[in-house]
Amino acid sequence: MSEKKGFFSRLLSGLAKTRKSIIRGLDSLFNGFSKIDEDFYEELEEILIMGDLGVDTTMKIIDDLRDQVDEQNIKEPAQCRDLLINIIKEQMHVDETAYEYEDKTSVVLIIGVNGVGKTTTIGKLASQLKAKNKKVIMAAADTFRAAAIEQLTEWANRAGVDIIAQQEGSDPAAVVYDACQAAKSRKADVLLVDTAGRLHNKKNLMNELSKIRRVIEREYPEAYLETLIVLDGTTGQNALMQARQFKEVTDISGIVLTKLDGTAKGGIAIAIQAEMNIPVKYIGIGETIDDLQKFDSDAFVNALFEREEIPEEEEGQTEEAAEEGSTEAEEQKGNPDDGTTES
Numbered sequence: 001m002s003e004k005k006g007f008f009s010r011l012l013s014g015l016a017k018t019r020k021s022i023i024r025g026l027d028s029l030f031n032g033f034s035k036i037d038e039d040f041y042e043e044l045e046e047i048l049i050m051g052d053l054g055v056d057t058t059m060k061i062i063d064d065l066r067d068q069v070d071e072q073n074i075k076e077p078a079q080c081r082d083l084l085i086n087i088i089k090e091q092m093h094v095d096e097t098a099y100e101y102e103d104k105t106s107v108v109l110i111i112g113v114n115g116v117g118k119t120t121t122i123g124k125l126a127s128q129l130k131a132k133n134k135k136v137i138m139a140a141a142d143t144f145r146a147a148a149i150e151q152l153t154e155w156a157n158r159a160g161v162d163i164i165a166q167q168e169g170s171d172p173a174a175v176v177y178d179a180c181q182a183a184k185s186r187k188a189d190v191l192l193v194d195t196a197g198r199l200h201n202k203k204n205l206m207n208e209l210s211k212i213r214r215v216i217e218r219e220y221p222e223a224y225l226e227t228l229i230v231l232d233g234t235t236g237q238n239a240l241m242q243a244r245q246f247k248e249v250t251d252i253s254g255i256v257l258t259k260l261d262g263t264a265k266g267g268i269a270i271a272i273q274a275e276m277n278i279p280v281k282y283i284g285i286g287e288t289i290d291d292l293q294k295f296d297s298d299a300f301v302n303a304l305f306e307r308e309e310i311p312e313e314e315e316g317q318t319e320e321a322a323e324e325g326s327t328e329a330e331e332q333k334g335n336p337d338d339g340t341t342e343s
Contacts, residue, residue, distance in 0.1 A: 007285065007290070007291075007293055010285050010286065010291075011260060011283070011285055011299065011300070011303045012303050014233075014260040014266075014285050015260060015266040015303045015304055018051055018052065018266040018267055018304060019266070019303065019304050019305070019306075021050060021051060022047060022048075022051045022267070022304060022305060023305065025043075025046075025047035025050070025051075026044075026047060026081065026084075026305070029043050029044055029047060029077065030077050030078045030080070030081060033077045034077070035075070035077070036069060036074065036075065036076075036077055036080065040077055041062055041065075041066065044062065044065075044080075044084075045058055045059070045062055048061060048062075048267070051266075051267040051304070052236045052237065052266070052267035052268045052271065053267040053268075053270050053271050053274075054237065054240065054267075054268075054271035054274075054275060056271075056274070056275050057270055057271040057274040057275055060091075060274060061084070061087055061088060061091070061274075064087045065080060065083060065084055065087060068083050068087070069083070081305075084305075085301060085302075085305050088270060088301050088305075089297050089298055089301045091270065091273065091274050092269070092270060092273055092280070092295075092297035092300065092301060093297050094279045094280065094281060094294075094295050094297060095279075098254060098279055098281050099281070099294065100224070101190070101224050101226040102129065102132070102134070102190070104223075104224040105188075105189060105190075105222065105223050105224065106189070106190050106191070106223055106224040106225070106226055107180075107183070107190075107191045107193060107216050107220060107223045107224070107225050107226070108125070108190060108191070108192050108193065108226045108227075108228060109193045109195065109212070109213065109216070109225065109226070109227045109228070109250075110122050110192065110193060110194055110195060110228055110230060110256075111195050111197075111209060111227065111228070111229050111230070111246055111250065111252075112197055112229050112230035112231060112242070112246070113197040113198065113242055114145060114197035114198045115197070115232065116197070116230045116231055116232040116258060116259075117230055117232070117256075117258040117259065117284065118142070118194060118195070118197065118230045119142075119148065119151045119152055119155065119194060120155070120258075120284075120287065121228075121230050121256050121258065121282070121284065121292060122138060122152065122155065122192045122194055123152070123155030123156075123158065123159060123289075124284070124289050124291070124292040125192060125282075125292070126138060126155065126156070126159040126161050126192055127158070127159040127289045128289065128292070129189070129190050130159055130160060130161055134189040134190055135186070135187065135188045135189045135190075136159070136161040136162075136188065136189065136190050136191075136192060137161065137162045137163070137164060137179060137182055137183050137186065137188045137190075137191050137192070138152055138155070138156050138161060138162070138163040138164070138179075138191075138192050138193075138194065139163075139164050139165075139175055139176055139178075139179035139191060139192065139193040139194065140152045140153070140163060140164065140165035140166075140175060140194055141172040141173075141175045141176050141179075141193050141194055141195050141196070141212060142172070142194045142195055142196045142197070143166065143167075143168055143169055143170045143171070143172050143175060143196070144168075144169065144172075144196045144198070145196065145197070145198065146168070148168075148194065148196075149165050149168060152165070152194050153165065162182070162186070162188075164178050164179040164182050166178070172195065172196060172208055172211075172212055173208075173211045173212055173215045176193060176212050176215045176216060177215050177219055179191055179193065180215065180216060180219040180220040180223075181219070183220065183223070184220065191220075191223070193212070193216075195208075195209060195212060196208060202245065206245075206246075206248070206249040206250075207249075209246075209249060209250050210249055210250065213225075213227075213250055226253050226254065227250060227251055227252050227253050227254075228252075228253065228254045228255070228256050228281065228282075229242075229243055229246055229252050229254075229255055229256070229278075230255075230256045230258060231243060231255060231256070231257055231258070231268075231272070232258055232259050233257045233258060233259045233260045233266065233268065233269070233283075234259050235268075236268050237268065237271070239257075239268050239272065240268060240271055240272050240275065240276075243255070243272055243276055243278070244276070247276065247278075252276075252278050253278070254278065254279055254280070254281035254282075255269075255272060255273070255278055255279065255280045255281060255282075256280075256281065256282040256283070256284065256292075257269050257272075257280055257282070257283045257284070257295075258283075258284040258292075259284065259285075260283055260284065260285045266300075266303070266304050267304065269283075269300065270301075279295070280295045280300075281294065281295055282294060282295060283295050283300070
C-alpha cells in the first residue's frame with residue numbers, strides 16, 4: 001500500500017463516526033423521498049447540522065444545492081448526492097499558493113489553545129521542511145507551560161534543526177526577538193514559532209500574541225509571515241469558537257486540524273473553512289512525522305461521504321474503539337483560558 005493510500009485509509013477510520021452518521025442519514029433521505037421539496041431540504045439540513053457542519057455552513061450548502069437543482073432542472077432526489085458532494089469539495093478547495101511560505105524566507109507563527117497539538121505540529125513541520133533541504137529554526141515562545149520548552153527541544157533534536165529558547169517564565173517576545181536575529185544571521189529559510197495556549201486570562205494571552213507579532217514585523221520585515229491555528233478535530237463546534245476568538249486579535253492564514261484518528265467530528269473542517277474563510281491547510285491523524293499532511297479536499301470529503309471504502313464490520317470496530325477515548329476528548333473542550341495540557 002502506498003503512503004498516500006495508507007494515510008487515506010487511516011483518515012477514513014478516524015472520520016468513521018461522523019461518516020457513518022452522515023451516510024446513514026443521506027441513504028435514508030435519498031431512498032425515502034420521491035421528489036425534491038421543502039421537506040427534502042429540511043431533512044438534508046438536519047443531517048448536515050448533525051454532522052457538525054454548523055448552521056451557517058449548512059444553509060450556504062443548501063442554498064447552493066437549490067440553485068443547481070433549479071438550473072439543471074433536476075427532479076430525482078438521488079441525483080442530489082453528487083451535486084452535494086461537489087459543492088462541499090469546491091468550498092474546501094485549497095489553492096497551491098496556500099503553501100507559498102515554503103518557498104520564501106518565512107516565519108510561521110503557530111497558535112492555539114493548550115492540548116491541541118501545537119508542539120507536535122511544529123516538530124512534524126520542521127521534519128518535513130528539513131527533508132526538502134530547508135534550513136529551519138524553532139523558537140520556544142511558549143514559556144509559561146511546564147515542559148513546553150523541553151518538548152520542543154526534543155522535537156528539534158529529532159528533526160535535526162536549531163532551537164532558540166530561554167528559561168521557563170521568560171518573556172515570549174524576547175525569545176522571538178532572539179529567534180528573528182538568529183534566523184537572519186544563520187540565513188534560515190523558515191522560522192517556526194511555538195506560542196502559549198494559556199495565560200492568566202484570555203486578554204493576557206491575546207495581548208501576548210499581538211506583542212509577538214509586532215516583534216516579528218519590526219525585527220524581520222523581509223520575512224513572509226504565515227499564521228497557522230491548530231485545532232483539535234475531536235472538539236467539534238468548540239474548535240470553531242476557538243478560531244473565532246483568535247481571529248479577533250490576529251490574522252490567521254491557515255488551519256491545522258489535528259487528532260482525526262479517533263473521535264473526530266470531521267464536519268467541523270467544512271464549517272470552519274466556510275464560516276471563517278480560512279483554509280484548512282494541514283490535517284493530522286497520529287503521532288508520527290508522516291501523520292501530518294497537506295489538506296486534500298477531495299480525499300477529505302470522500303472520507304466523509306463515500307460508503308464503499310470501509311466494510312460495515314470494520315466501521316463498527318473503528319467506532320467502538322473511538323468511543324473509548326471520547327470522554328477524555330470531551331474534557332479538553334474549552335476556550336483559551338482552559339487548563340488542559342498539550343500532547
